[in-house]
Amino acid sequence: MKDQRFKIAHREALIGIGLVIVNFAIWFGFAYGLGSGDPKSYTYVFGFPAWFFYSCMAGTGFMIILIWLVMKLFFKEVPFDDEEVDQ
């Protein structure tokens, strides 16, 4: 007997790992990609250094929207109690 709910659960756990990798890549890429030069010659976005704005602010906002989309599109509702499944 293979519980179909576990297939869904396994897929969602993999999505979680994927999201963390995307999250880390955005965070790391913008922070050290834009922030490695001389701090005196940084460009600024809305008053913040560009690396900080993209990595910590826009990146976080993007992740929240991405997570919301993923929840809406890929996460399925399943019952947790075994009785509900058997019926």
Place this chain on the structure above:
Amino acid sequence: MHWQVIFPLLLFLVIIFGIGIWANKHIRSSNSFLQEYFLGGREMGGFILAMTMIATYGSASSFIGGPGVAYTKGLGWVLLAMAQLPAGYFVLMILGKKFAIIARRYQAITLIDFLRERYKSHTIVILSAISIIIFLFSAMMAQWVGGARLIESLTGLNYTTALFIFAISVLAYVIIGGFRAVALTDAVQGSIMVIGTVILLIGTIIAGGGIDHIMASLVAENPNLVSPFGAEGELTPLYVSTFWILIGIGVVGLPQIAVRAMSYKNSKSMHLAIIIGTIAIGTIMFGMHLIGVLARPVMPGIEIGDKVMPLLTLKVLPPFLAGVVLAAPMAATMSTVNALLMLVSSTVVKDIYLNYIKPTANDTEIKRASFIVTAVIGLAVIVFALNPPDLLVWLNLFAFGGLEAVFIWTVVLGLYWKKANKYGAIASMISGMTLYIVIDRFYPSVFGMHTVTIPIVASFFIFVIVSLLTSHKFKDEKLFI
């Protein structure tokens, strides 16, 4: 201190008490005492689940210690703090539905119930119980001391009085209200944490004359303050990246967080909690640490990091709002302590008393034992917090990263890998904690990484190798995973 500042703090305590009394009614009317007292009857909805996760996770260090470090290190420390964003979604996605289904199937009330059914090993039950009791008891003591110091500095009362006020308020609602009171007060406390952060951030930006002005002052003082590398260039990309393990993904292994992943009502609650939790934790961690950096030009020359946040609040906000904002670190400390108290108490009652001392205990006896154990542990923490013993202070250093190394693979591989067995789990638990302590003591930041990195990576390989080597002993075992 002005009474207008004290008033919101008092109001906050009154609300918290009210919730405890209300939750107690549920316990009296419930027909499954253990599940109700230690898990709130598995009825949490999305908002409460999100708030109890972030409030348990966010402690005094998010509001007091963290901003203090950001004050001296600059924007690089805010970058590091953002590694905590996964704590909002990753834990629930990884433990997720599988843990919820299996925990119900095993009728698990505690994390250890799950491990006992999964691995069928007394050694694992006892190892887990001992690590939870010892390390989280010390963590609780440290938080208790922090809470008392905070009240001391806000009200001018002496340390002992402050400790009693803090401890009695927490103990009262936890003992009578159980997990339901903890979760509901967490919802209030978590909301205060988010609201307080936003108010203080706005107040600080206004007091500093706008972001442009503040950033210009920072660059004028030391351009490194606006770089990702810290004031002295000490924050290397590798070191900062390894914090993703400690405060991001490793959080899956914290028992006080994991137990929350078996207490929610249905899939809908989980989905909602992931979104709300990520927004809330992002707001708090980003806001509070940024506040620490912005505070530098607004209030230059503060020597002790822990004083930055309280002093700044009193300076930039009117008294009543300052009271609301200062309730946030109080709330953060209380919501961490109450979760730890509940967890240690459930470990003693459910995993030790009912497993090994009196398996035949009836409902009345279980009830009495639960109330007594929770009260005795709470009072014991007070006694130790009056004069913290060196041993407990030392153990607390390992209560976060060390526990992650003990539990993360035992829980995660136990859930997802059929070949995970008790020998692998035991080897990984022992090696995880041992490596953590040894590296922390003798080779801190080995290879430029945070202490937690090697124990977590090594305990994974040890788990897998030992499980594979012993797999022939488990050929015929039937598993529910």
